[in-house]
Amino acid sequence: MVSRVIPVETFDLVIFGGTGDLARRKILPGLFRRFCAGQMEDGARIIGAARSDLDTAAYREMVREAVIEFGRGGTCDIGTMQGFLDTLHYVRVDARGEQGWQSLADMMLPDRVRAFYFSVGPGLFGDLAKRLHQYGMADASCRIVVEKPFGRDLQSARDLNAVLAQHFDETQIYRIDHYLGKETVQNLMVVRFGNMLFEPLWNSQYVDHIQITVAETVGVGGRGEYYDRSGAMRDMLQNHLMQLLCLIAMEPPAKFDPDAVRDEKLKVIRALGHIAPEEIVRGQYMKDGENGSYLEDANNPRSTTESFVALKAHISNWRWAGTPFYLRTGKRLKARTSEIAVVFKDAPHSIFGAKAGRHRNILTIRLQPNEGMELGVTIKEPGPGGMRLLDVPLDMSFAEALGEDSAEIPDAYERLIMDVIRGNQTLFMRGDEVEAAWKWTDPIIAAWEDRGDQPIPYETGSSGPDDALMLMHRDGRRWREIMI
Numbered sequence: 001m002v003s004r005v006i007p008v009e010t011f012d013l014v015i016f017g018g019t020g021d022l023a024r025r026k027i028l029p030g031l032f033r034r035f036c037a038g039q040m041e042d043g044a045r046i047i048g049a050a051r052s053d054l055d056t057a058a059y060r061e062m063v064r065e066a067v068i069e070f071g072r073g074g075t076c077d078i079g080t081m082q083g084f085l086d087t088l089h090y091v092r093v094d095a096r097g098e099q100g101w102q103s104l105a106d107m108m109l110p111d112r113v114r115a116f117y118f119s120v121g122p123g124l125f126g127d128l129a130k131r132l133h134q135y136g137m138a139d140a141s142c143r144i145v146v147e148k149p150f151g152r153d154l155q156s157a158r159d160l161n162a163v164l165a166q167h168f169d170e171t172q173i174y175r176i177d178h179y180l181g182k183e184t185v186q187n188l189m190v191v192r193f194g195n196m197l198f199e200p201l202w203n204s205q206y207v208d209h210i211q212i213t214v215a216e217t218v219g220v221g222g223r224g225e226y227y228d229r230s231g232a233m234r235d236m237l238q239n240h241l242m243q244l245l246c247l248i249a250m251e252p253p254a255k256f257d258p259d260a261v262r263d264e265k266l267k268v269i270r271a272l273g274h275i276a277p278e279e280i281v282r283g284q285y286m287k288d289g290e291n292g293s294y295l296e297d298a299n300n301p302r303s304t305t306e307s308f309v310a311l312k313a314h315i316s317n318w319r320w321a322g323t324p325f326y327l328r329t330g331k332r333l334k335a336r337t338s339e340i341a342v343v344f345k346d347a348p349h350s351i352f353g354a355k356a357g358r359h360r361n362i363l364t365i366r367l368q369p370n371e372g373m374e375l376g377v378t379i380k381e382p383g384p385g386g387m388r389l390l391d392v393p394l395d396m397s398f399a400e401a402l403g404e405d406s407a408e409i410p411d412a413y414e415r416l417i418m419d420v421i422r423g424n425q426t427l428f429m430r431g432d433e434v435e436a437a438w439k440w441t442d443p444i445i446a447a448w449e450d451r452g453d454q455p456i457p458y459e460t461g462s463s464g465p466d467d468a469l470m471l472m473h474r475d476g477r478r479w480r481e482i483m484i
């Protein structure tokens with residue numbers, strides 16, 4: 001199978017924060033891979049803009065090192081690397097002052113896609129937006145890309161939306177949630193809406209519950225200061241897990257276009273019900289040998305921020321009333337794995353008798369690692385000796401199904417940046433979606449703050465606090481094992 005790569009229009013992409021961590025780890029290595037794949041037309045330019053005192057030659061060297069360190073696989077020869085480096089330029093710009101802006105404006109070329117990536121803290125969004133206009137760089141067709149965190153509550157998200165709306169139309173704003181760029185996440189929509197098999201069963205009549213797990217093995221590392229102000233709820237659940245929830249729960253959009261999809265996602269968020277205190281568990285990882293505890297990593301001995309959160313959500317609509325959605329995410333857990341499991345109800349009557357046991361169909365959508373899907377079906381255990389039942393997986397690993405092509409599956413950032421250039425907003429969050437998500441999480445956070453809840457310590461390498469297991473046990477259900 002040979003994947004088709006369609007080059008995007010010639011573009012100028014300016015990366016504010018072009019020397020920062022995200023640019024070095026994700027954005028630039030992602031662009032490099034798209035360059036290698038032949039997706040960037042001749043003449044496309046990437047312009048790093050930051051405060052560091054560099055020139056273009058030094059910037060190219062920095063990017064070369066970043067690509068070698070963080071690029072996945074090295075399918076490029078030296079000539080290709082040089083070709084990519086030649087697309088790079090650097091301008092020293094002060095977001096809050098006037099330095100560099102005129103030079104940047106002088107570099108802009110007409111008749112090409114123009115995109116500005118705000119890979120900086122949200123505190124600078126307003127300054128950048130204002131100066132892009134002041135220096136005549138932001139016309140009605142340019143695009144801006146903004147990163148999470150998009151606010152830390154409803155009010156701050158509203159403020160950010162208002163600042164951006166002063167300068168740009170919503171159709172120009174690309175709010176990134178990199179989970180939406182993951183291959184399996186998009187496949188989720190195709191599996192649901194491209195097959196007749198699943199959709200008729202996709203409701204509370206047939207689905208017992210849905211579990212979404214995003215488990216990480218890393219701690220908060222060098223990001224302690226940022227993380228301690230956010231916690232798992234703001235850092236992961238309010239955005240990544242809620243986006244997954246939306247895609248799994250939404251009604252079929254009339255077409256695969258940005259507003260049709262985002263309208264349906266928004267309806268899911270707005271239908272999310274209240275969460276009772278016993279439906280949420282927060283945890284904090286403990287010290288483990290050489291690895292510090294969360295409190296040490298955050299450098300805040302009295303921190304009440306959670307590095308783990310699990311909750312039971314309810315969607316109050318006709319499709320889902322009565323089917324709970326269990327969500328959990330945390331750091332320093334047993335394995336790095338993300339999956340969605342749709343657990344179907346038991347067959348209404350077992351003709352095989354009680355001894356055959358309880359068997360359930362589970363559709364598992366694996367986001368990472370080993371992207372793929374698995375459908376558990378019940379069969380007869382082979383051989384004589386009566387009717388014993390067994391669950392076996394119908395397994396579709398993308399790597400196996402697609403063979404060598406799976407190595408070419410673009411990483412989330414690669415795909416999303418190319419979508420910005422193509423002008424396709426389907427996989428980006430709309431302003432009202434982000435606000436609705438905060439509107440749901442704000443009272444949950446406020447409630448635990450008012451109660452003075454303390455996060456429960458959990459061991460590194462575990463599945464989180466035992467109370468999270470109880471969250472499901474109480475309902476006669478259990479989490480799937482966190483494993484690769």
Ligand code: BG6
Pocket residue numbers: 178216235236
């Ligand atoms: C980021 C969070 O958005 O996603 C991080 O800020 C987290 O805390 C990361 O580690 C996880 O992304 P991925 O793609 O590695 O699952």
